[in-house]
Amino acid sequence: MxxxxxxxxxxxxxxxxxxxxxxxxxxxxxxxxxxxxxxxKKAVPERHAIFLLLMHGNDILLEKRPGSGIWGGLWCPPQFDDEAAAKDWFMRNGMEASHGERLATFSHTFTHFKLHITPLKIQLSRKPVRAAQPGSVWLDVEEALGAAIPTPVRKLLENI
Ligand code: SF4
Structure with missing residues (x-):
């Protein structure tokens, strides 16, 4: 029984x-x-990430995610594990900032982990060459809101 x-x-x-x-x-x-x-309750693993919100005027740089993995195939701001990696990428791509600010960290819960995202909003003094690279696109924020973007990115762009 x-x-x-x-x-x-x-x-x-x-x-x-x-x-x-x-x-x-x-x-x-x-x-x-x-x-x-x-x-x-099983503790949910926590991870951290940096979103680089690269702005030129009202345009923002988005990158297409690989087909597999989180937010597969969707458009997102460049993402990094930490600020050092974000800074390194920024310098290697020859970008110049005219203004920068750190926005409030927010969290998004996936099935197997929680991601804490800190957005760094950077106004660029000129649009970098990266604009022409495949898998990257500069979109006006309004256009970006109409693109295939994940919910947390949408919320972020709505309040940018
Ligand atoms: S608590 Fe469960 S195992 Fe214990 S007597 Fe009641 S029914 Fe039986």
Missing amino acids: DLGATLCTRSKPKCGDCPVRSDCVALNTGRVNELPAPRP
Whole structure:
């Protein structure tokens, strides 16, 4: 007999009909409502990322994600594991900032992990060569909102 499925249900255990009632610790200690204790929730792994919101006037640079992985095939701002990697990429691409600001970090929960994203909004003094690279596109923010972008990016662009 599957006790857990028939008699010993978590919400309404039928202790009166239970064949193991004499040995039941929960019943004998008056803790039928407490035992078994719920399984502790598994901690969700947390990761961090930087979004580079590269602006030229009201245009923003978006990159197409690889087909597999998170936000596969969607358009997103360039993403990095940390600020050092973002800065390195920025310098290697010969970009020049006229103004920069760090926006509030926000979180997005995926099935297997939580991603904390810190957007760095940088106004460029000129549009870099990267504009011509395949998989990258400069779009007016309004146009970008109409493109295939993930929800967190949409929320970000709506408040940029
Ligand atoms: S006696 Fe114990 S094992 Fe049986 S139904 Fe009650 S709580 Fe569950």
